[in-house]
Amino acid sequence: MTLRAPAKAVLCLVLLACGVVASAQNSTTQANPEQARTHRAGPIVLAPDDVRAFPAAPAGFADVLPGVPQGRVEEFSYDSPVTGTRRKANVYLPAGYSAQRRYPVLYLLHGLAGTHEEWRGYVHAQAILDNLIAAGKAVPMIVVMPNGRALADDRPPPEDRKFAPEHLAGFAKFETELLATLIPAIDSKYPTLSDRKDRAIAGLSMGGGQALNFGLGHLDTFASIAGFSAAPNTKPAAELLPDPPRTRGQLQLLYLSCGNQDGLIGVSQTLHRYLKQHAIAHVWNVDEHGHDRESWTDNLYHFAQLIFRQPVPR
Ligand code: FER
Numbered sequence: 001m002t003l004r005a006p007a008k009a010v011l012c013l014v015l016l017a018c019g020v021v022a023s024a025q026n027s028t029t030q031a032n033p034e035q036a037r038t039h040r041a042g043p044i045v046l047a048p049d050d051v052r053a054f055p056a057a058p059a060g061f062a063d064v065l066p067g068v069p070q071g072r073v074e075e076f077s078y079d080s081p082v083t084g085t086r087r088k089a090n091v092y093l094p095a096g097y098s099a100q101r102r103y104p105v106l107y108l109l110h111g112l113a114g115t116h117e118e119w120r121g122y123v124h125a126q127a128i129l130d131n132l133i134a135a136g137k138a139v140p141m142i143v144v145m146p147n148g149r150a151l152a153d154d155r156p157p158p159e160d161r162k163f164a165p166e167h168l169a170g171f172a173k174f175e176t177e178l179l180a181t182l183i184p185a186i187d188s189k190y191p192t193l194s195d196r197k198d199r200a201i202a203g204l205s206m207g208g209g210q211a212l213n214f215g216l217g218h219l220d221t222f223a224s225i226a227g228f229s230a231a232p233n234t235k236p237a238a239e240l241l242p243d244p245p246r247t248r249g250q251l252q253l254l255y256l257s258c259g260n261q262d263g264l265i266g267v268s269q270t271l272h273r274y275l276k277q278h279a280i281a282h283v284w285n286v287d288e289h290g291h292d293r294e295s296w297t298d299n300l301y302h303f304a305q306l307i308f309r310q311p312v313p314r
Pocket of ligand 1: 038039040041110111112113168204205206207231232233
């Protein structure tokens with residue numbers, strides 16, 4: 001369609017007005033299921049290296065497939081000194097699980113509106129892991145999916161309180177609970193390998209920020225770390241990695257991903273560029289998705305294949 005100049009001017013004004021209304025709406029707290037996708041989202045400006053590191057996962061990779069041995073998910077609960085309540089986590093045990101063997105452990109953290117159910121329900125983590133393990137593409141592992149909102153009431157809040165400071169603070173408070181309570185409780189109940197190289201942490205969005213903050217802040221506990229579509233709760237790069245040479249020696253795998261339609265991509269791009277500048281090896285996978293499960297299923301598929309292997313492929 002070609003437009004004459006006056007029509008173009010009118011169109012520009014209309015678009016501009018829509019933009020002004022949209023940003024005014026963003027700055028107020030409104031009940032809008034799209035809010036987690038747009039809150040503090042910026043313009044998407046892509047650089048030449050903001051591309052896929054892997055081809056998309058094959059069809060069916062996140063489906064329950066006939067003939068594939070299934071692991072199981074059980075509920076684990078623990079007393080939290082942080083919240084003063086009993087808290088829940090889902091624990092995935094791979095097919096053929098045996099207390100006579102020892103397993104590495106992946107901690108998977110959910111997003112702002114999620115709970116301990118999000119990874120296995122919405123993102124199909126269980127089927128993805130079953131399929132990879134059955135194909136010999138990932139090592140059998142225990143996967144802990146906690147509720148990362150360390151608040152006495154750890155249910156997702158109503159839409160209009162999602163970005164409330166008390167709610168966001170619950171995600172930061174989870175750091176102490178994870179390190180001081182949950183990990184020791186998991187290591188005492190399950191036959192885990194408890195060396196740092198056998199423990200990974202990953203998360204999506206708000207959980208991606210947590211995984212980067214907690215993981216890079218505790219390299220004595222985690223050697224493999226992933227942030228999928230990390231949210232603005234991610235600490236500034238220089239705070240996360242104040243001593244690049246030291247981090248370089250400790251990291252087994254650092255994995256960052258984001259969709260190129262995701263308004264939060266700036267968070268991941270900034271960290272990626274800092275890592276590049278300081279020569280810290282990492283995976284940078286920018287796919288064609290938005291702030292969506294499509295990106296999270298695909299990146300769990302890739303990340304799960306890279307962890308707990310010696311030597312780590314780069
Ligand atoms: C924000 C936008 C999105 C933010 C967090 C999110 C802390 C989290 C989204 C999600 O977890 O899906 O500005 O600030």
